[in-house]
Amino acid sequence: MRFLFIGVIVSILISSSCTNDKQGASTAETSYIIDSIGLPEGLSGEVGAIEFLPDGRLAAAFLRGELMLYNPKTKDWKVFAEGLQEPLGMLVISESEFIVMQRPELTRIKDTDGDGHADLYETVTDEFGISGNYHEFNYGPIKDKEGNLVIGLNSASSGGGILEEVRGELDTITMNHKGQMFSPVPYRGWIMKLTPEGKLLPYASGFRSPNGLGFDDAGNLFVTENQGDWVATSALYHVQEGNFYGHPSGLIWKKSWNGEDPLMLPVEKLDSIRTKAAVLFPHGIIANSPTQPLVDNTGGKFGPFTGQLLVGEMNSERIVRVMLEEVDGALQGACTFFINGKGLRKGNNRLAFAPDGSLWVGQAEHGWAGAKGIQRIVFTGKQPMDLLDMNLTAKGFDLAFTQSLNAESAKNASNYKFRRYHYEYHKKYGSDQMEVKDIPVTDIKVSKDGKKVSLELESLEPGFVYELTLGGIQSEKGEPLENNLVCYTLNRLKPND
Amino acid sequence: MLITVHAKALPNAIGADPVIISIKAITGLQFDQVRFTVKPGATVKIVLTNSDDMSHNLLITQPGAREAVVDAALKLGDQGPKVGYVPDMPEVLWSIPLLDPGENQSITFTAPTKEGVYPYVCTYPGHGFVMFGAMYVTNNDKMPPLKDDLNIPSVRRNEGQGGNGGHAGHTGPAHPYEETPPFLYRTFIEDAGPAAIAVRLTDNLSYCWDAGSCRLRYAWQGDFLDMSVLWRGHKQAVAKVLGTVFYRDKSEYPLRVGRPGMIPDVQFKGYRLVERYPEFHYLINGIEVYELIKPNADGTGLLRTFRIPDANQSIWFVSGSDDGITYTSSTGNWTGNAVKIDPADAKQFTITMTKKEGGLL
Numbered sequence: 001m002r003f004l005f006i007g008v009i010v011s012i013l014i015s016s017s018c019t020n021d022k023q024g025a026s027t028a029e030t031s032y033i034i035d036s037i038g039l040p041e042g043l044s045g046e047v048g049a050i051e052f053l054p055d056g057r058l059a060a061a062f063l064r065g066e067l068m069l070y071n072p073k074t075k076d077w078k079v080f081a082e083g084l085q086e087p088l089g090m091l092v093i094s095e096s097e098f099i100v101m102q103r104p105e106l107t108r109i110k111d112t113d114g115d116g117h118a119d120l121y122e123t124v125t126d127e128f129g130i131s132g133n134y135h136e137f138n139y140g141p142i143k144d145k146e147g148n149l150v151i152g153l154n155s156a157s158s159g160g161g162i163l164e165e166v167r168g169e170l171d172t173i174t175m176n177h178k179g180q181m182f183s184p185v186p187y188r189g190w191i192m193k194l195t196p197e198g199k200l201l202p203y204a205s206g207f208r209s210p211n212g213l214g215f216d217d218a219g220n221l222f223v224t225e226n227q228g229d230w231v232a233t234s235a236l237y238h239v240q241e242g243n244f245y246g247h248p249s250g251l252i253w254k255k256s257w258n259g260e261d262p263l264m265l266p267v268e269k270l271d272s273i274r275t276k277a278a279v280l281f282p283h284g285i286i287a288n289s290p291t292q293p294l295v296d297n298t299g300g301k302f303g304p305f306t307g308q309l310l311v312g313e314m315n316s317e318r319i320v321r322v323m324l325e326e327v328d329g330a331l332q333g334a335c336t337f338f339i340n341g342k343g344l345r346k347g348n349n350r351l352a353f354a355p356d357g358s359l360w361v362g363q364a365e366h367g368w369a370g371a372k373g374i375q376r377i378v379f380t381g382k383q384p385m386d387l388l389d390m391n392l393t394a395k396g397f398d399l400a401f402t403q404s405l406n407a408e409s410a411k412n413a414s415n416y417k418f419r420r421y422h423y424e425y426h427k428k429y430g431s432d433q434m435e436v437k438d439i440p441v442t443d444i445k446v447s448k449d450g451k452k453v454s455l456e457l458e459s460l461e462p463g464f465v466y467e468l469t470l471g472g473i474q475s476e477k478g479e480p481l482e483n484n485l486v487c488y489t490l491n492r493l494k495p496n497d
Numbered sequence: 498m499l500i501t502v503h504a505k506a507l508p509n510a511i512g513a514d515p516v517i518i519s520i521k522a523i524t525g526l527q528f529d530q531v532r533f534t535v536k537p538g539a540t541v542k543i544v545l546t547n548s549d550d551m552s553h554n555l556l557i558t559q560p561g562a563r564e565a566v567v568d569a570a571l572k573l574g575d576q577g578p579k580v581g582y583v584p585d586m587p588e589v590l591w592s593i594p595l596l597d598p599g600e601n602q603s604i605t606f607t608a609p610t611k612e613g614v615y616p617y618v619c620t621y622p623g624h625g626f627v628m629f630g631a632m633y634v635t636n637n638d639k640m641p642p643l644k645d646d647l648n649i650p651s652v653r654r655n656e657g658q659g660g661n662g663g664h665a666g667h668t669g670p671a672h673p674y675e676e677t678p679p680f681l682y683r684t685f686i687e688d689a690g691p692a693a694i695a696v697r698l699t700d701n702l703s704y705c706w707d708a709g710s711c712r713l714r715y716a717w718q719g720d721f722l723d724m725s726v727l728w729r730g731h732k733q734a735v736a737k738v739l740g741t742v743f744y745r746d747k748s749e750y751p752l753r754v755g756r757p758g759m760i761p762d763v764q765f766k767g768y769r770l771v772e773r774y775p776e777f778h779y780l781i782n783g784i785e786v787y788e789l790i791k792p793n794a795d796g797t798g799l800l801r802t803f804r805i806p807d808a809n810q811s812i813w814f815v816s817g818s819d820d821g822i823t824y825t826s827s828t829g830n831w832t833g834n835a836v837k838i839d840p841a842d843a844k845q846f847t848i849t850m851t852k853k854e855g856g857l858l
Contacts, residue, residue: 042671068673079673082674121768130692134731134733135550158599283575283578284578369626428597432578
């Protein structure tokens with residue numbers, strides 16, 4: 001076996017190409033460095049899953065079926081298992097045991113004889129349907145605090161059919177609707193929970209293409225969704241048991257369902273029973289194909305964003321950052337860029353933090369826009385000049401920054417441009433921005449330490465995305481903002497105290 | 498796919514019957530047709546049908562302008578949807594607007610009088626880098642060989658090419674290691690359920706075992722599988738068997754417990770690799786079964802070793818009839834197509850399957 005190591009280091013130079021800032025910080029200093037991990041020769045580097053082992057090695061599953069182990073110290077790759085079908089998630093149990101989500105089953109893969117190569121493949125569960133439709137990807141597993149595993153089952157695509165033989169009960173009522181994803185077997189379009197006793201239970205419905213599951217530190221379950229039919233723009237859902245999140249087809253597997261075709265229900269009816277996204281990712285602005293949400297649990301090793309969610313994006317050279325808060329009993333919040341370009345490739349499908357606090361990113365394309373390979377993002381210790389948090393207030397928003405701001409730039413009203421719009425829930429693929437309107441900022445207050453700006457807006461209405469473009473705001477030291485765009489999904493207003 | 502379209506009408510007659518080019522947007526961010534020829538000045542009608550599950554448009558650009566147009570469409574940002582991701586620039590010659598899944602639309606135009614390669618591309622964000630083709634405006638219908646054509650997506654250049662290492666349809670190594678039999682692929686495969694396992698036993702012998710129905714489905718001689726379409730992704734496909742199937746299980750189910758007439762319930766538990774051969778583990782009516790399949794001595798048939806450690810009733814192995822196979826069993830008595838195995842002998846027994854002379858399906 002012969003391996004090829006590329007060892008490319010792509011450093012990022014801030015403010016070298018995108019600003020003309022003369023008084024800016026030294027261009028040699030940067031907060032995050034991105035480098036690429038060399039892959040062995042012959043490997044098609046389409047990543048379906050990455051996780052770290054307790055001993056610091058990386059486990060990576062690739063879409064042609066390999067599960068490989070990488071030692072970051074020696075840069076050696078080893079084949080641990082092969083022959084898997086489109087593995088798209090994994091849970092590391094130990095250096096010699098993994099639970100891998102592949103197409104046909106959730107599988108426990110073990111090396112029982114200690115030779116470093118898997119020899120035992122045990123079915124953890126196959127109690128879900130598969131029709132053979134190309135789009136029936138399976139995601140997860142992730143483990144909750146009670147020891148349950150959570151997996152996600154993609155709906156089937158109208159761009160393909162089903163096999164003559166399927167696994168599970170077949171119901172074709174949602175098939176053959178033009179351009180509509182469908183659910184031919186149970187529980188396509190659902191999030192499922194596998195109990196420690198091995199029972200696979202339906203947990204939440206209404207998913208089209210949920211290519212990303214994750215928990216935050218508080219144990220809240222988040223699932224991303226891709227724009228398409230019934231998904232006006234890509235989204236992050238806070239998923240709770242029993243809820244329906246918008247794509248109708250899978251409703252036919254609901255225990256109490258009366259057998260009617262959910263795709264024929266009035267849209268108002270569906271709209272009234274769905275739970276809205278905690279955060280919308282405006283299409284063409286933030287993300288077109290979001291993937292795994294991963295909480296920054298590095299305790300500062302990776303920079304100032306501890307506790308926030310980072311979300312991969314397939315469609316562009318980007319990782320998105322999500323800032324959440326509880327308003328009127330529900331989670332909602334804002335999304336902005338974490339990394340946008342700067343040597344990051346497209347296809348950012350899977351994320352994992354290494355023990356040293358660096359973020360590893362596995363890329364895939366699989367016939368969509370994307371890329372292949374693995375990259376690593378390392379925090380240099382230099383605090384980025386960025387928006388740290390965005391919180392709704394009674395009359396506007398509080399913006400927290402990672403650094404004290406230059407007072408003059410912070411007080412300049414022309415540096416805060418708000419637009420708001422909403423998206424239409426309907427069966428059509430995606431939605432235009434509706435009722436787009438500029439919203440003037442009526443008051444600006446800057447905190448004493450210069451790190452917080454309180455904005456009042458002329459109006460605040462629930463049901464809209466508030467998109468804020470930040471202008472030439474600088475830190476006290478004159479550094480420009482790393483990212484200038486943030487979108488807050490305002491589902492609920494602050495209740496009156 | 499090499500498709501050449503010849504103009505039937507006089508090429509220079511404006512308003513003449515158009516040359517009709519039907520192009521489908523298909524899954525995998527591709528146009529089904531990636532190139533065609535027309536004569537300079539010909540009347541051309543392009544019919545775009547969107548058979549994919551995503552929205553697509555089709556823009557024809559000036560020679561060499563594809564990437565610039567794709568970039569310009571991307572830069573439209575949130576203004577893109579309003580104009581269907583068609584940037585307003587002279588490099589865009591003609592366009593078919595954004596079509597939803599299932600829609601179709603056509604455009605008729607007079608081909609440029611200047612010979613050249615005029616790209617067509619979908620400029621929906623993210624698509625333009627992979628979803629394009631080339632209109633060759635040429636007097637002599639000439640196009641380069643498909644595999645050398647840099648005007649079409651790279652994944653389309655190998656279409657119709659031969660295999661390598663038992664796989665067809667892609668070049669270069671398939672994995673970061675040599676594939677030495679035995680090895681297996683979990684994959685969608687023809688003539689099986691969706692939870693299937695394809696096993697390469699030797700360089701000339703393979704079988705398909707179905708993890709949904711817990712049974713051997715068929716075996717074949719020759720090359721292994723064409724995985725090319727599956728590996729490219731984003732498309733309805735099954736792995737294609739590249740050899741000759743010499744055996745298909747035509748029985749209702751090969752194993753019975755207690756009563757020969759009763760088809761058991763099955764449950765797939767996984768497999769263990771024994772000297773790299775998978776030994777399948779499953780339940781029939783709740784009883785554990787292990788099945789290990791190896792090639793016979795001369796590689797023309799299968800040795801199936803069953804282990805049923807906790808058998809407390811008789812086990813029957815039932816073959817299909819007229820399946821072109823001669824069956825022998827290491828133990829038990831045959832009655833017709835069935836052999837009865839005593840519980841004690843069921844702890845381990847072997848069924849040998851060899852192809853009858855001329856027995857090909």
